[in-house]
Amino acid sequence: MKRRRPAPETYAEVVRKSNACGFARLLGMEVAEVADGCASVVMRADGMENVHGTVHGGAIFALADHAFGIAANLEGVDQMAISAHIHYFSPPAAGTVLEAVARRVSETEKTSVYVVDVYAGDRHVASFEGIGFKTGRVEG
Secondary structure, three states: OOOOOOOHHHHHHHHHHHHHOHHHHHHOEEEEEEEOOEEEEEEEOOOOEOOOOEEOHHHHHHHHHHHHHHHHOOOOEEEEEEEEEEEEOOOOEOOOEEEEEEEEEEEOOOEEEEEEEEEEOOEEEEEEEEEEEEEEEEOO
């Protein structure tokens, strides 16, 4: 499979769009870094606690899913999630700053697989796997 090398302005546009996303803004997510097939997104989990006083699993999933979407769309070929699952390891306290680090682990002409690890400082909070489907539309 021939890979198209994205221009730096493609990365900048993906970051701009991702930071402007209404849902991401609602949850306070911000892109920290992008590279080939990788993305890092941070979020302060204020007001996102569950009944146990830890960060709600839905907030952690949303952060991981957002990082997955950014990493999967860096090359300018639209992708949508067709499958995602998460394993929770260690519940962080509410108000903690979380970081989701996404990286591509596999790719074909039509699909891609990404792993996203979520951290609270040095503590591994969750691991997410997302499968993307390439719609074929190329931006730019």
